Amino acid sequence: MSDKPERPVEGAANSHVGVVGAGYVGLTSAACLARLGHTVTCVDVDTAKVAALREARVPIAEPQLPRLVSEGISASRLRFTSELASLARCDVVLLCVPTPARSDGTVDLAAFDAALQALRHTLDPRAVVAVKSTVPVGTTARTEELLGVASVSNPEFLREGHAAWDFLHPDRIVLGATRPEAADRVGRLYRGLDAPVIRTDPASAELAKYASNAFLALKLSYVNVLAELCEHHGADIAHVAHAMGLDDRIGPAFLAPGPGWGGSCLPKDTSALLHAAERAGVDFAMLSDAVAANFHQHERVVRKVRLAVTGSAEGSLRGIRLGLLGLTFKAGTDDLRDSPALAVAERLADEGASLTGYDPGIRRSKDLGRIQLVDEPALVAKDAAAVVVLTEWPQFRELNWPQLAQLTDHATVVDTRNLLDPDELSEAGFAYHGLGKPRR
Structure with missing residues (x-):
């Protein structure tokens, strides 16, 4: 496995992407999308984490990621903030917030729902929301209804310790949407990556x-x-x-x-x-x-x-x-x-x-x-x-x-x-x- 990151996609139509959450999934997605040539704004409620990331100090042990973050910041394609309002002009917003298990084994959607409430009056009506958090069936449909913007289920399949590699060399890209144009918009984020694209409904x-x-x-x-x-x-x-x-x-x-x-x-x-x-x-x-x-x-x-x-x-x-x-x-x-x-x-x-x-x-x-x-x-x-x-x-x-x-x-x-x-x-x-x- 090479540690060498992919080059930005030449001639691709690049988007302004927002990422909510700077954990394993959010930070990897933000850094890799910036590497692919998109302009990315990553938002996290942890101000100490944001301050560290602005200085390219990555708080998790993940090969390639520190270099990708540093390169994205240096190229002015990647920025970190705690202000959700900075996502107002984004074309696509990725939801990458934690969805841990409760003590009874059910999914705790508190952080996810808090993010939805905070985004309700922030997003451009023409924006598309991509749900990358692992969520129960029906959550993407509920997200679309609550936010009033097109929403796509775009699950991640990243292995810890190989997250950046997996993002840039995926086995498959899954897009679950009821609106084909919304799936197209999210799918274009991955242009240049060699992987089959599975287009389906959100529940699937x-x-x-x-x-x-x-x-x-x-x-x-x-x-x-x-x-x-x-x-x-x-x-x-x-x-x-x-x-x-x-x-x-x-x-x-x-x-x-x-x-x-x-x-x-x-x-x-x-x-x-x-x-x-x-x-x-x-x-x-x-x-x-x-x-x-x-x-x-x-x-x-x-x-x-x-x-x-x-x-x-x-x-x-x-x-x-x-x-x-x-x-x-x-x-x-x-x-x-x-x-x-x-x-x-x-x-x-x-x-x-x-x-x-x-x-x-x-x-x-x-x-x-x-x-x-x-x-x-x-x-x-x-x-x-x-x-x-x-x-x-x-x-x-x-x-x-x-x-x-x-x-x-x-x-x-x-x-x-x-x-x-x-x-x-x-x-x-x-x-x-x-x-x-x-x-x-």
Whole structure:
């Protein structure tokens, strides 16, 4: 994957675009649209964030994004403000505000609705609103009715850690609208990008986002359960998954077992889809089972740690020192939201284990409760009964594992991502425990 951003599209009719929200989606959309040659005004209620972004200081860990923001500002195509009134002359306004899950799993639209109310008397009547926030079916239609301007469902499909790349090299661009001319206007924002454009109705576009993420969750839960089955039969999940992935109908992506799935999208989107199904009277048991399997995976990892450390899956971890490598929900990001690594850590701490953690994406000053953060992997290994790999940071492969073995109390690794080479770990002096692997 190249870090080189795309060049502005030559000869394209450029628009004045407004972006409401400067989070992962909003900031990436704003910076990438500026890169494509549009004039972009990004609005956020967080004045401290706006001040930082005006100086090209990007508050999230996302490759390419700092450079794109800096280039957009230098070219006078990208500006940041807290004033919604600055969007009055925009041709298209993207709504990229957070839509988190409530405690009952339903979607919290408070920030989204607040943005709509604030925009009611701001937008040019000829403007088009593109809803990029992940919202329940029917929200785009409600947006159009409330604002009195054409609205288009334009869901994002960005991966954290690859957001800028994904925006500039999309698998597909989805436009859900009842007015073809409105879909045309939003579609022109992406002119120059090589991707199929799916034109549909708003409800189908909204559901497509939830359906995509829920399917990925299903696939991940499936491979985690399959890995457990492999252990019972002495099979190797890596070989099984490789054979599966060569089938074009299945594909190799999302077939790596782990400590569970998490992040800012999959948990809330599966929950939202389940609530939508329940309201519609549709039995979506397979998705419910995938969610239940994900919670089971956290406990399964804890059992594996117990077995590796005590010799029994039911052994006591009270007073046991454990070192954790990786705390973010996946490598390449600093995002801890719904991290399976933290979910496993919580269960280990509940059982009385003493936890030391290191993550290259997290500053030592971060307060993670019962996890003592350290700034180098050697401190994770020091006097540990086991080192537990919870996030698939590739730099963990390059650690001096023979040296780490000397620092541990018991040279044991529980690799919940199957990231490391078992033979290299064995040569370094470690007892190695992976997921879905034959016992060594």
